[in-house]
Structures are given as C-alpha cells and as structure tokens.
Amino acid sequence: MSEPFSRLEKATAGLDAPVAVIDEPALWANADDLVRRAGGVPVRVASKSVRVRGIVGATLARDGFAGVMSYSLAESVWLADAGIDDILLAYPTTNRAALRDLVADDRRRAAITLMVDSIASLDFINQVVGANHAPIRVCLDVDSSLKIGPVHLGVRRSPVHSAKEAGKLAAAIAKRHGFDLVGVMFYDAQIAGLPDSSRAVRLVKSRSAAELLERRTRVVNAVIAHADLEIVNAGGTGSLEVTGADPAITELTAGSGLFSPTLFDGYDAWEARAAAYFVLSVVRKPTRNIATLFGGGYIASGPTNKNRQPTPTWPKGLELIGTEGSGEVQTPVKGKAARSLSIGDHVWMRHAKAGEMCERFDAVHLVDAGGNITAMPTYRGEGKNFG
Structure with a gap:
C-alpha cells in the first residue's frame, strides 16, 4: 500500500x-501552495469550503492568510463571537434573526462586512432592523462573468456588471444612512472554478482574465469616487496567479484548494x-x-x-x-x-x-x-x- x-x-x-x-501534511502543503500562487497578496479563507472551525483558525494563523469569507450571516455572527475579527460575507442575506444579532453588538458590526448588489438589499435590512441602525459595513458584489454579445459565460450573481452600474449603486449607498461601503468583490467563477479541460476552455479563461483586468480597474475607480475602499476582493483557488497580478485588488480568496476535491483536478497552474x-x-x-x-x-x-x-x-x-x-x-x-x-x-x-x-x-x-x-x-x- x-x-x-x-x-x-x-x-x-x-x-x-x-x-x-484529513491528510494533515497534504493540507498544509496545499495551504503553502495557495500562498505561493498568490504572489504576496493576502488570501482570505473561504469558510464554505472548509466548515471546520479548527482548520479555519489554524489556516488563519499561517503566514499569507488574512480574514474569512463566510457564506451565512448566522455563521458570520458565530465566528465573530468566537474571536474572528475580519469576516466578509460572500452573499446577500435575508436572515432576519442574524441581522438583528449583527446590529445588537458593536464588535460584530466592526468584524462583519455584508454583501449587497442592489438598493433592494439595503431596503430589506432597514425593514428588519429599522432605518436608524448604527453603521453596517457593506461590500458591493460585481458580476465578473464574461459577456460576448448575448452569451453569458460564468455564474449568475450580481446584477451589477459595468463600471457605470457600480458607480451608480455606490453613489446611492453613500447617500443612505447606516451603511458604510468599504469593499468591492469580483468572483471570476469561469476562471477560478473551471479546470483547464480543453483548448477552448483555456481560450475563454484567457480572454475573460484580460477583460476583467481592464474592467476591474474601471469599476474600482467608479466606486472610489463615492467610498473609501478597504477591500477589493477577487479570485478563487483556480485563479490566484492570474487575479493576484492585478494591482487593483487588495486580497484574494481561496478555500477549496486546502482540501483539493476532485472538481479541482485538471488545472494547468498547479x-x-x-x-x-x-x-x-x-x-x-x-x-x-x-x-x-x-x-x-x-x-x-x-x-x-x-x-x-x-x-x-x-x-x-x-x-x-x-x-x-x-x-x-x-x-x-x-x-x-x-x-x-x-x-x-x-x-x-x-x-x-x-x-x-x-x-x-x-x-x-x-x-x-x-x-x-x-x-x-x-x-x-x-x-x-x-x-
């Protein structure tokens, strides 16, 4: 054997x-490889790809990692109460109980950044906790798919795609009492989550990376006209080298690369x-x-x-x-x-x-x-x- x-x-x-x-030597070798591939850009740990608090904490203690990308607001509150002080929620939330828990505690509000992609998200939060709540940190989710005419290559996420759309929403958020726009997120699923299975796939990924390199800069410039950004988050396990080379970003995200499941077999980069x-x-x-x-x-x-x-x-x-x-x-x-x-x-x-x-x-x-x-x-x- x-x-x-x-x-x-x-x-x-x-x-x-x-x-x-969990094969522990492989786990930490994978962690080191993620940091190497990130090229000096801090890597945020995607908790949905781990779901073991002890491993999340041990990963954060290693050089090159900083902060958690969570998948649930209830999870975010739990992690904040456990002492994690930098949590970016990856998806918009409608969890009423968790929203009330968030605004009830200043430490939680300081640690957790919510994801939004529309004014409707802000309206919902105000309906749940009232319009006079203390400031809530929010991050703008920008659709990072590749659009070629009517063709949409990537996942269906945010309705915000262009710099113009991002700037318009950022301006509207800036006018809202109780919300601090501190971040922008770009998840390039058609690059990060797609193995290099053919020449056609490699071509799509290369073209998408080039398009995003240019569009991310325009989006960030449009948003910083209305907000002081702390976070420009992008990438995933499958796109660290490509996305990390973009000077517009401040951090990357990875999680699946720690465990390396079968959907992450077949990439050229590692x-x-x-x-x-x-x-x-x-x-x-x-x-x-x-x-x-x-x-x-x-x-x-x-x-x-x-x-x-x-x-x-x-x-x-x-x-x-x-x-x-x-x-x-x-x-x-x-x-x-x-x-x-x-x-x-x-x-x-x-x-x-x-x-x-x-x-x-x-x-x-x-x-x-x-x-x-x-x-x-x-x-x-x-x-x-x-x-």
Missing part, C-alpha cells in the same frame, strides 16, 4: 466508517494534492468483482453531472456502477480491486467539492506525518447548520 494510504489506513484502522479523514477523504466500509460482496459499501451518497451541489459524484480512490482500480452510483445507504463499487476486499475493509473516497463533505460528518480526523490523529468537530459537530 502506497503513501499516503499506508499511513492513513494504519492510523484510522480502529475507527468505524463512515469517517472523514498539481492537485488530495487532502480530504471519507472512508466507507465493505458490508457485502454480491459478486467477486463487486463490493458494496455502507453509505456514501454524498453528491455535490451543482449540475447533476457524473463529476458531482464521489470518486473511489483507494484501493486503486475501483469505480462506481453506472446504474446505481453513490447511494443513500449503500454504494457498490466494481473492478479487479474488489476481488481482494473483504467484509469490514475500508474504501477511501474523494468528494467532488470541499466543504460539503463536512455536512455529512460530526468530525474530521487529521492524520499527521507520524500517523497521529487529532479529531476536530465540523460545523455540524458543533451543532451548527447554516443551510
């Missing part, structure tokens, strides 16, 4: 599956180093070449393609069965490697996405280079469900 699986399997042999395992696994146990042998595993139906969000399924990784030579896939209670795998599997043996799987795996487990088990295990609770293990 080859490294790292000989070390990981030996360390976790006494644990009942299903169990989540070699994926898997750090996160979940382990299932064999409970049946229907045939010589098939082993049935308990659990495993952990399908990643997004379009329901084959690449959203988990991938059998060790022993080598296993694959899912097309007619069954990864199941709610049982997952059959096939291949020559199944012949050597017995009841109770482990099969190591990789999830397609990073943080979503942690929604299935109360803890992750970090295995260090010496085979020592440290269990850390996930958000779920701490009794937190942020949707």
Whole structure:
C-alpha cells in the first residue's frame, strides 16, 4: 500500500466508517501552495469550503492568510463571537434573526462586512432592523462573468456588471444612512472554478482574465469616487496567479484548494494534492468483482453531472456502477480491486467539492506525518447548520 494510504489506513484502522479523514501534511502543503500562487497578496479563507472551525483558525494563523469569507450571516455572527475579527460575507442575506444579532453588538458590526448588489438589499435590512441602525459595513458584489454579445459565460450573481452600474449603486449607498461601503468583490467563477479541460476552455479563461483586468480597474475607480475602499476582493483557488497580478485588488480568496476535491483536478497552474477523504466500509460482496459499501451518497451541489459524484480512490482500480452510483445507504463499487476486499475493509473516497463533505460528518480526523490523529468537530459537530 502506497503513501499516503499506508499511513492513513494504519492510523484510522480502529475507527468505524463512515469517517472523514484529513491528510494533515497534504493540507498544509496545499495551504503553502495557495500562498505561493498568490504572489504576496493576502488570501482570505473561504469558510464554505472548509466548515471546520479548527482548520479555519489554524489556516488563519499561517503566514499569507488574512480574514474569512463566510457564506451565512448566522455563521458570520458565530465566528465573530468566537474571536474572528475580519469576516466578509460572500452573499446577500435575508436572515432576519442574524441581522438583528449583527446590529445588537458593536464588535460584530466592526468584524462583519455584508454583501449587497442592489438598493433592494439595503431596503430589506432597514425593514428588519429599522432605518436608524448604527453603521453596517457593506461590500458591493460585481458580476465578473464574461459577456460576448448575448452569451453569458460564468455564474449568475450580481446584477451589477459595468463600471457605470457600480458607480451608480455606490453613489446611492453613500447617500443612505447606516451603511458604510468599504469593499468591492469580483468572483471570476469561469476562471477560478473551471479546470483547464480543453483548448477552448483555456481560450475563454484567457480572454475573460484580460477583460476583467481592464474592467476591474474601471469599476474600482467608479466606486472610489463615492467610498473609501478597504477591500477589493477577487479570485478563487483556480485563479490566484492570474487575479493576484492585478494591482487593483487588495486580497484574494481561496478555500477549496486546502482540501483539493476532485472538481479541482485538471488545472494547468498547479498539481492537485488530495487532502480530504471519507472512508466507507465493505458490508457485502454480491459478486467477486463487486463490493458494496455502507453509505456514501454524498453528491455535490451543482449540475447533476457524473463529476458531482464521489470518486473511489483507494484501493486503486475501483469505480462506481453506472446504474446505481453513490447511494443513500449503500454504494457498490466494481473492478479487479474488489476481488481482494473483504467484509469490514475500508474504501477511501474523494468528494467532488470541499466543504460539503463536512455536512455529512460530526468530525474530521487529521492524520499527521507520524500517523497521529487529532479529531476536530465540523460545523455540524458543533451543532451548527447554516443551510
């Protein structure tokens, strides 16, 4: 059995599956690689891609990382109360209870920056907490997709795309009592989240990067006419080198690159180093070449393609069965490697996405280079469900 699986399997042999395992040397090597690729630009940790507070904190303690990009306002309040003092919420919020919690505490308001992309977002906040609230820090989300005529290449996010639109909204925010516009965010999903799978994809990514380099500067200039910006956030795990070279930005964001799930295999800029696994146990042998595993139906969000399924990784030579896939209670795998599997043996799987795996487990088990295990609770293990 080859490294790292000989070390990981030996360390976790006494644990009942299903169990989540983090290869700690790979995790921190990935962290160092993110910092290297960022080229001196601070990297904000995307919490949705981790969902383990202990790992988020340990990552922030490393050189090159600064601040958290959260995905829920309730999560942001929880992290702020735990001592994290720089939290950028990645998405607009309509969580009434969390908004009330935010304005009820000066420390939270100082630590948390909300994301907005319209005056309607401000109107909603005022409806919930009243128009006379103390100042709330906000960041303007700018659509970073590539538009070629009627073609939209990228994710559907903010309605704000052009410098003119950004400047108009920034001016309107500046006139609103109770809101401080302190940041602008650009998420280039068509670059950061798209593996280099073909010449056509590389061409789209290159063209989009060039367009964004020019448009980001125009947007920032339009916004600073109305606000003193502290944050110009951009990029993701798959675009650190490209986006980090833009002098207009002040920080990058990454999270998936810490765990390196299968959707982040196949990029030209770096070699994926898997750090996160979940382990299932064999409970049946229907045939010589098939082993049935308990659990495993952990399908990643997004379009329901084959690449959203988990991938059998060790022993080598296993694959899912097309007619069954990864199941709610049982997952059959096939291949020559199944012949050597017995009841109770482990099969190591990789999830397609990073943080979503942690929604299935109360803890992750970090295995260090010496085979020592440290269990850390996930958000779920701490009794937190942020949707």
